[in-house]
Amino acid sequence: MKKISLLSAAALTASMLSSCTFGASIDTLMAPPKLSVEQEQIYSALTTAHGTAISLKYPKTGKYLSAFIVEDIDGDGGNEALVFYERKDHAADENPLRINILDKKDDKWSSVWDDAADGSEIEKVMISKLGSNDRINLIIGTSMINRSEKNVSIYNYADGRLTKPPTFSASYSFIDVKDLDMDNEYEFLRLTKASSDAPALAEVYKLDKNGKYLKKKLELSEKFSEFDNISYGKVGDSEMGIYIDALSGTGYVQTDVLYMKDGALKKVFETSEESEETIRPAGFSCFDVDGDGTLEIPGQVIAPCYETSAEGEQLKLTEWKHINSNYMLEKQYTSYYSLNDGYIFIFPEKWENKVTVKRDVVNDEMVFCTYNENGTGRELLRIFCAEDQPSREDRISGGYMLMHSKGELSYLAYIPSPDTGNDGLGITPAEAAIGFRFRD
Secondary structure, eight states, X not given: OOOOOHXXXXXXXXXXXXXXXXXXXXXXXXXXXXOOHHHHHHHHHHHHHHOSOEEEOOOSBSSOOSSEXXXXXXXXXXXXXXXXXXXXXXXXXXXXXXXXXXEEETTEEEEEEEEEOSSSEEEEEEEEOOTTOOOOEXXXXXXXXXXXXXXXXXEEEETTEEEOOTTOEEEOSEEEXXXXXXXXXXXXXXXXXXXXXXXXXXXXXXXXXXSOEEEEEEEOSSOOSOEEEEEEEEETTTEEEEEEEEEOSTTEEEEEEEEEXXXXXXXXXXXXXXXXXXXXXXTOOOBOTTSSXXXXXXXXXXXXXXXXXXXXXXXXXXXXXXXOTTSOEEEEEEEEEETTTTEEEEOOGGGTTTEEEEEETTTTEEEEEEEETTEEEEEEEEEEEEOSHHHHHHHHHTTOEEEEEETTEEEEEEOOOTTSSSSSOOOOHHHHHHHEEEOO
């Protein structure tokens, strides 16, 4: 098992003892975004060209969340403005969603291109070069009103015209731009869920120097109907891994891990059986629990002393496994993971196979204690999540330590005297702080 460095622990402890408070009135939250001076100028040029019977449309996800995107999209050294809007006076057979491009000359914005977009909503916008080609690509993901049907198109803006290569307009479940093979050039990643006549797929695209798409395609391990979470982290010794958490039956997820090597798209789990080893309850997504750049995959096991309990009474521990240099799953840590309260407590190595957890229903606390064949033994640690200031202060006055705060929620720990008993399992406040992890 891997030990967490003291330097990382110190940084983690410092971050745990800090908190942030955010405040905003209801009026502020409900008010429309205020336009900047430049955006006002762009909007004025847009309405001059296309009238005021329009409403702006905002991308739902990604880096660009404004209706106004100001970037150099043709590589001429000057910025253009990309605006999404919907026409209120459109013809019955016309799609009201529009893409407009404005350019600035002599310090004045003017509309230079306007065209219908696909779909009803703008899902995501990415602007990037792909592969070794110098072309700047405008990647726009759109959706229908229910947002379940999504389509992505890759455009090129040059010489005052927006063109869409006929070879690229396709449905998708997830899209991104990332340097997947770590060669300092970007790839376009597209994931599609399974349908009745096609498996779930991952596709990676590059552009060569001549502007031709180079595609790599790979079937995923199962007929994934939905993707729950996509994240990136190191795989093996140096490869960039794509960690795909996908729905696997009602209330469960499983993970497929892909990476690029030697120009090919590859899977860590070569068989469905290997991928099925990662099946666990929904919500337990991959996470870099030790901050080393490699994601760990969680899995649940019945906590010691609960093996013979009824299923509804069983408490469970979460084991975290990573993919080692041989591309095999290897256990790294044991923890207690409270999905509802949003914290993970990593067991110290000395607790392995010697400590379990129980719930103190009366005090609403989780208790970590020793165990043997006769049941649970002495207490080593208590964790309490306070939902308000009075309960937080009450626990602190009783000897509890504040580990972390998030909004109104406070995470507190109580440690009985660590030198009680002769089993060497007692922990210090510093060791307790090292064990805590918090997920947004």
